[in-house]
Amino acid sequence: DAGVTQSPTHLIKTRGQQVTLRCSPKSGHDTVSWYQQALGQGPQFIFQYYEEEERQRGNFPDRFSGHQFPNYSSELNVNALLLGDSALYLCASFPSTGLMGNTIYFGEGSWLTVV
């Protein structure tokens, strides 16, 4: 049973560029969330996708956007990158029905460095 998988694991971008991060949820999970974790801090909620729509959003600017595909996989896009966007980006998933419980499972993350 594959867990949450993310790609790429590491990447370096230049200020002003755009980046796309990808996530495949754990088998049987249809809801995907994204978190940002700056160095030395706990993860911060960015947004959550269910049925291909953004359902909840944390306190992040519109430069952060996402998408969910019919197979439940998801992408996180960040435009006009700033140095402060350098962080570990975590994808998490859980099933919406509650039949498997609503425990949230995380991927290993994508390390983004903006230079």
Next chain:
Amino acid sequence: DAKTTQPTSMDCAEGRAANLPCNHSTISGNEYVYWYRQIHSQGPQYIIHGLKNNETNEMASLIITEDRKSSTLILPHATLRDTAVYYCIVRVEVGGNTPLVFGKGTRLSVIA
């Protein structure tokens, strides 16, 4: 903001039990207590969760006080691989899609 308070750091000798406390005095009746840990540079790992009864699994035990205002995560025989940041989080489970709100957690160092 996180609804939990945890000590910033703790040490534990290898082979001994590690007891990590958490205060959640404003917890609501339908909120569960979740514990995650994060080993350096990895994604958070689910450990255990509970509502009001004590819980045990292959990784740890969770002791929740009767008034539910605090809890303790117990790693019965800590090993060096248990060195990590441990996060205590309260969240609605069944029927809820609320995100996890992380605090700063407790940095546990297991010492040989």
